[in-house]
Amino acid sequence: MIYLDNAASTPVHQKVVDEMIPYFGEQYGNPSSIHKLGRAANTAIQNSRKRIAELISADSKEILLTSGGTESNNTAIYGVASEGKGRHIITSSIEHDAILEPCKRLEKEGYKISYLPVDKHGLVDVNDVQKEISHDTCLITIMFANNEVGTVQPIKEIAYMAHKNNIIFHTDAVQAVGKIPINVNDIGIDLLSISSHKINGPKGVGALYIRKGISVAPLILGGGQENGLRSGTENVASIVGFGMACKLAKENMGQNTVHFKSLTSKLTARILSEIPQTNLNGHLEKRIPNNAHFTFLGVNGEDLIIKLDENKIAASTGSACSVRIQKASHVLRAMGFSHEQITGSLRLTVGTTNTEEEMNQTVDILKKVVQELRAVSPYKSKYNF
Ligand SMILES: Cc1ncc(COP(=O)(O)O)c(C=O)c1O
The missing domain is CATH 3.90.1150.10 (Aspartate Aminotransferase, domain 1)
Structure with a gap:
């Protein structure tokens, strides 16, 4: 074959598989457990978090582990909307469904969503972003690179525009991470979605970068894992694989x-x-x-x-x-x-x-x-x- x-998915790198295998076998501890096996699982997660952070020049404390790009996008949108700072969101008309569907749901709940047009190359015009901003805008979410045609948006300019108006900026970077060097601080990104299976990692795991100081309400409540932002026992093997995939993506x-x-x-x-x-x-x-x-x-x-x-x-x-x-x-x-x-x-x-x-x-x-x-x-x- x-x-x-x-762009749909990538083969898992052999080094990623090798890194994951012990966590299906002898390393079966629950990362929340106090004993040695639990601590080992927790250490593995923290090491992976560091590798994920390094790929986008973030701090590991700013990485929320999720089940993939879809959950990261949903968390960014509902998480910011639930904070109650406004009822208007700006996005583009070419986003992935993992952005468009949560936006549609919010629209039904009375939020206003602006879907920006694009030109024939798939590019958003920064002036259009500016025109849509209102006192009620709580979030601007524009994808980094499009999953169909690959067009890369003027993310730095849009982030600048958002911050000038005191608005949180999120980008779905699922297709861009590992393909383009991304430094969240240089670009000025507040929230960024990553998916492991697009960069030779396992499926069903990803991350949301949350800049220090930005508040996002949790979607999943329970035992309080991930600093209370995403409850549920962590998918240790996949997280470890994702960490290795990020390390390889950065190195290569x-x-x-x-x-x-x-x-x-x-x-x-x-x-x-x-x-x-x-x-x-x-x-x-x-x-x-x-x-x-x-x-x-x-x-x-x-x-x-x-x-x-x-x-x-x-x-x-x-x-x-x-x-x-x-x-x-x-x-x-x-x-x-x-x-x-x-x-x-x-x-x-x-x-x-x-x-x-x-x-x-x-x-x-x-x-x-x-x-x-x-x-x-x-x-x-x-x-x-
Ligand atoms: C741009 C974009 N966002 C989000 C997703 C969803 O990511 P996941 O499959 O990890 O849920 C994809 C998957 O193709 C994507 O291309």
Whole structure:
């Protein structure tokens, strides 16, 4: 299998697996227990928290461990909203559902939510953020990098705008962490969501960075773990794996970026020159290095995924994080794409284990299957295929 769906999830690194194994075996203590086994589990969690913090230049006390990006986003939104400092939230129209759905729920409860538009490259305009700010705005939440087209937002400028107006700034950085160096202090981020399984760690674990001094109400109540912000016995093995994944992501970011860029440039150059009537979507420069997103006119993206799968290539049309039902992408719609352009889209996201040879094989197969699908396309005569 050639795996080109690394934005959906990544293979767990062998060093991460090795680090986790003792916590399924002899290290079974509950981190809240006072005895030796409990203390060992607690120490493992604190060491991981430090590794997670280091990846974003935070302090380990500012890391709240969660079950992943979805919970981190929900905690940021409900957690800030529950503090009662205002009933207006600013977000963008291209966020992941883990932001949009909690916002919709708050809307039903009477909150006002502003969904900012984006341009054809998927970029938010900082002036639009400014225009929406009101005395009632309690939170601005804008994603760092988009999960479908990879566009990277002007996060530093938006954070600056938020703070100038005394508003808390959150960013869903699930797709950006490990791909772009992030220093929460330099950028001025108050809350930041991370997910382990996007950076070669295990699934079902993540973190919310909470800047010292920012109050967030807990979503889950109980025994008071995580400083009372998230009760429940910690998922020790996964947290340990996540910590190792962060350590590796930090150590290897430079070489990974070079590798990702080289693979996506190769893919893009060959696809655009060898497959006619094809576009690269997203911003040309302001994008995460591992994402390449295309529209093949006259082709149905789902049929393309199935054909690629038959040829042992794993790809995606876009967001695949919730259920297998494909809905028309709200991201591409917000970018002004027509229905036909939306249905003809394909996302290829590379990872650490991909090779140049795989990129060449992918383009060779893609050329063949796009041609086959266009031969039977209802748009055959319209586009002269
Ligand atoms: C931008 C973004 N936010 C949030 C999530 C959800 O993260 P998790 O799968 O860890 O819940 C994803 C998953 O794809 C994502 O891409």
